[in-house]
Every structure is written in structure tokens, then in C-alpha cells.
Amino acid sequence: AQSVTQLDSQVPVFEEAPVELRCNYSSSVSVYLFWYVQYPNQGLQLLLKYLSGSTLVKGINGFEAEFNKSQTSFHLRKPSVHISDTAEYFCAVSEGNRDDKIIFGKGTRLHILP
């Protein structure tokens, strides 16, 4: 069975500072990894995804994530955050890219401090 662990439920960070949101996964098969962002009372928006190939994945809004198979991690980073990045971030895993179900982590709330 697949699972996703997001180690931090909330991360406060000052505006323009760098941030890393941690994610670890477990799976017995090859996986696809995702990061989604959810703004208040809205649905999910895909930030980035790892399917194969380069372990460093660049996404929208200046975010990037690195797939580390040996550590089973897929941490999300941004070098300089903006107040508009305040949102809930979900790490997710799937066995397939499109038609398979997605298993979500519990989410990390990114709180940008002025």
C-alpha cells in the first residue's frame, strides 16, 4: 500500500525567505509523485509532478522539488516566498500518471509572515 507523510503540519516563514516543505512516501512499486496547492475554499492546483527522468522537477510559481529514491523523499522548495504563497500544500503519490487514484498527505499550511 502507498502512503505519504508530510512531516510539518504548519510552516511559518518570513516573506522573501526560502522554504522547504518535507514529504516522504512509501510504496512497493514505482510511483508518480505530485505536489498540489489549495487556496482557501478552493480546489487543488497542480504545482509539479515527478514521473521519471531528472530528479529535480520545476513547477509553477517558482517552486521546485527533488525526488530522492534512496530517502523516499520528495521535498518542495522555493528560494523566496511571497505573501501570495500562503496556502495549504499537499504531497501526493500515485501508481499511475492519469487514471490511478491519488493518495494525499495530510497537508502543510505555509504561513507567510510579513
Place this chain on the structure above:
Amino acid sequence: GAVVSQHPSRVICKSGTSVKIECRSLDFQATTMFWYRQFPKQSLMLMATSNEGSKATYEQGVEKDKFLINHASLTLSTLTVTSAHPEDSSFYICSAAGLRYNEQFFGPGTRLTVL
């Protein structure tokens, strides 16, 4: 990317009534749709997977007689919460996948409040 809509965005109903939530893929054919449930400040929990023209596959612990899912066309799936109770109050989100795109797209969600 593709657009998935949900209707209504918010619904308030009395306990014991049934509520239908629609999920539509606006510019692509969705062969597979997923329904998730999200409690306040919690993650999304998959409720069921539906393929067009087939019966939905429900996750363990989800009552199929309470949460009726219909995927009658390639652009529409519906979730009906039957005999709703206050504990069914939640944020329901659908996602859709099709052959045209290489990922799932999520709807904006429907907030259900049962009084």
C-alpha cells in the same frame, strides 16, 4: 490545462434530505472521475473511482448506498448524498482524467452543510 467544474459550489440542506453534486469536464472527455472528501483542515480522502458507463469502485469504509455515484457520460459524474446527516457535512472535490491529458484535473469543490 483542462477545466473541471462542480455544481453547486455550496449547498445547505436539512437532515434527511438528499443532495446531488455535479462534476463536469468542460473541454475534454473524462474516462475516469474521482470523488474525494475533505474535512476541515484535513487532507483529501478518496471516496470512489468511477469509469464512464461502469459502476463506481468505492474505497473501504465508504457506504455505496449512501454516496451514490453515476458517471453516465464522458463529461459528467454525479455524487448523490442520500439521507444526509450533519456528519456528512464536508468539502467534496472531484477530479477527472481522460486520454487527452496526462494528468488529473480537480474541480473547485462543493461545500455541503447539513443542518
